[in-house]
Amino acid sequence: MKRREIYSDLRCIPPVIVRIDGRNFKNALARMGFEKPYDEKFTSAIVKAIETFFKKSGLSPVFAYTFSDEISFFFRDDAFDGRIEKLDSTIPSYISSAFSMVLDLEEPVSFDSRIIPIHEEDVREYLIWRQNEAWRNCINSYAYYTLISEGMEEQEAARMLKNKVSSDMHELLFERGINISKVPTWQRRGIMVMKKEIEIEGFNPQLNVETTSTRTKVFAEYEIPLFSSEEGAAFLQKILAKNTEE
Ligand SMILES: Nc1nc2c(ncn2[C@@H]2O[C@H](COP(=O)(O)OP(=O)(O)OP(=O)(O)O)[C@@H](O)[C@H]2O)c(=O)[nH]1
Numbered sequence: 001m002k003r004r005e006i007y008s009d010l011r012c013i014p015p016v017i018v019r020i021d022g023r024n025f026k027n028a029l030a031r032m033g034f035e036k037p038y039d040e041k042f043t044s045a046i047v048k049a050i051e052t053f054f055k056k057s058g059l060s061p062v063f064a065y066t067f068s069d070e071i072s073f074f075f076r077d078d079a080f081d082g083r084i085e086k087l088d089s090t091i092p093s094y095i096s097s098a099f100s101m102v103l104d105l106e107e108p109v110s111f112d113s114r115i116i117p118i119h120e121e122d123v124r125e126y127l128i129w130r131q132n133e134a135w136r137n138c139i140n141s142y143a144y145y146t147l148i149s150e151g152m153e154e155q156e157a158a159r160m161l162k163n164k165v166s167s168d169m170h171e172l173l174f175e176r177g178i179n180i181s182k183v184p185t186w187q188r189r190g191i192m193v194m195k196k197e198i199e200i201e202g203f204n205p206q207l208n209v210e211t212t213s214t215r216t217k218v219f220a221e222y223e224i225p226l227f228s229s230e231e232g233a234a235f236l237q238k239i240l241a242k243n244t245e246e
């Protein structure tokens with residue numbers, strides 16, 4: 001029988017990105033009464049689940065980038081010896097469970113998972129791609145739910161927006177008093193979670209001297225730059241460089 005476990009030796013070689021995405025969250029979140037298009041309670045629960053993952057899962061991603069119902073974890077180390085089945089099952093199940101615990105949900109949720117082998121030098125390009133998706137998603141969701149709130153049927157709203165370019169949607173929202181470029185940064189650009197070293201000032205009473213030690217803290221950055229900008233390149237370089245030294 002053991003021989004039948006034919007996928008268990010399937011392995012990837014780091015670095016890899018593991019991207020998970022909430023299954024059927026459009027309906028699930030609507031059923032559970034979350035605000036549309038963005039609910040702070042929902043997003044902070046996702047962030048809390050990621051922070052718990054960094055602190056307690058025993059795995060060490062370099063960073064996690066999230067928007068809407070997706071999370072991209074970047075691993076440089078050989079987590080689970082690169083075993084595909086382990087990575088693709090334990091990561092989404094850990095997040096499902098942590099997320100459900102934070103919100104005390106009345107129904108179960110699940111996340112799908114995929115592995116993207118990537119060269120270190122392509123990580124920025126990957127993030128630019130996902131951040132563009134975050135922006136597209138932001139403008140689309142605002143436009144969609146604005147039309148719905150005006151009484152339009154779901155299918156009609158979807159049809160109306162399908163062929164619109166983003167400048168048209170910008171205009172549609174602007175006419176209704178929403179300046180999409182002024183909505184919170186995290187809604188437009190996503191959120192980055194990473195480890196940060198902080199210095200702790202202390203005092204050693206035996207030696208009677210002041211001491212400094214460094215601690216690692218998990219930190220969620222809600223005000224991130226555009227990854228495609230120079231500021232974004234510097235921001236990422238810092239996250240990636242810091243973790244090489246560890
Ligand atoms: N109400 C609400 N919905 C959200 C929020 N963030 C994300 N979503 C929903 O999550 C969906 C994510 O898109 P998808 O992943 O493509 O859709 P899905 O319904 O999860 O479908 P699959 O991932 O294909 O299973 C969006 O369409 C939103 O409707 C939020 O803050 N509030």
Ligand SMILES: [Mg+2]
Binds near residue numbers: 021022024025069
């Ligand atoms: Mg989804």
